[in-house]
Amino acid sequence: MAELAWKFTRTKQSMSKAKSKTSTEQWLIIFCGFPGCGKSTTSTALEKQGFVRINQDDLGTADECKKLLEKSLKHGRSCILDRCNIHPKDRKMWMTNAKQVVPNLNIDLVWFNVDVETCKQRVRERKKHPTLSPENGDKVIEEFAKGFKPPELYEGYKHIHTIVTFDDAKNVISELSKYNIAKK
Numbered sequence: 001m002a003e004l005a006w007k008f009t010r011t012k013q014s015m016s017k018a019k020s021k022t023s024t025e026q027w028l029i030i031f032c033g034f035p036g037c038g039k040s041t042t043s044t045a046l047e048k049q050g051f052v053r054i055n056q057d058d059l060g061t062a063d064e065c066k067k068l069l070e071k072s073l074k075h076g077r078s079c080i081l082d083r084c085n086i087h088p089k090d091r092k093m094w095m096t097n098a099k100q101v102v103p104n105l106n107i108d109l110v111w112f113n114v115d116v117e118t119c120k121q122r123v124r125e126r127k128k129h130p131t132l133s134p135e136n137g138d139k140v141i142e143e144f145a146k147g148f149k150p151p152e153l154y155e156g157y158k159h160i161h162t163i164v165t166f167d168d169a170k171n172v173i174s175e176l177s178k179y180n181i182a183k184k
Contacts, residue, residue, distance in 0.1 A: 028106070030094055038163065
């Protein structure tokens with residue numbers, strides 16, 4: 001009888017291990033940073049790893065971003081929210097909307113902690129950006145900097161990943177690429 005109980009326990013453990021290897025998690029990764037800090041470059045790299053890229057510059061409005069976020073989450077996909085999200089109330093709004101669709105959603109934040117002057121320089125050098133011309137970049141970034149509030153874990157994230165350098169971005173892309181998400 002003890003041998004049968006051991007076999008049952010062993011089989012049950014093997015089944016739970018197999019299930020954990022094949023089950024996926026659903027994630028929302030919220031980006032936070034000024035224009036020119038590298039959000040879109042990073043989100044494009046993560047899109048290639050299976051995340052749905054939600055970019056307001058491409059979609060045009062926050063409402064379109066919300067629609068794509070809700071649709072993607074309903075279909076079991078994990079998403080990258082590629083917007084500036086400089087204030088806790090902005091980030092909270094997206095978290096609340098997402099959790100209405102998937103209550104047990106995992107949420108991380110990537111903070112692009114790139115200094116204002118570097119962001120201004122990058123925006124001045126960009127060609128054909130859909131929403132921010134090089135001529136208006138300095139003014140927009142300065143306005144964003146005035147209202148910026150750094151993200152904090154108490155806002156509700158599992159992790160805050162910080163990017164300052166290109167190497168940091170590569171490391172964060174590598175780390176997030178290991179998340180066990182559902183692919184297309």
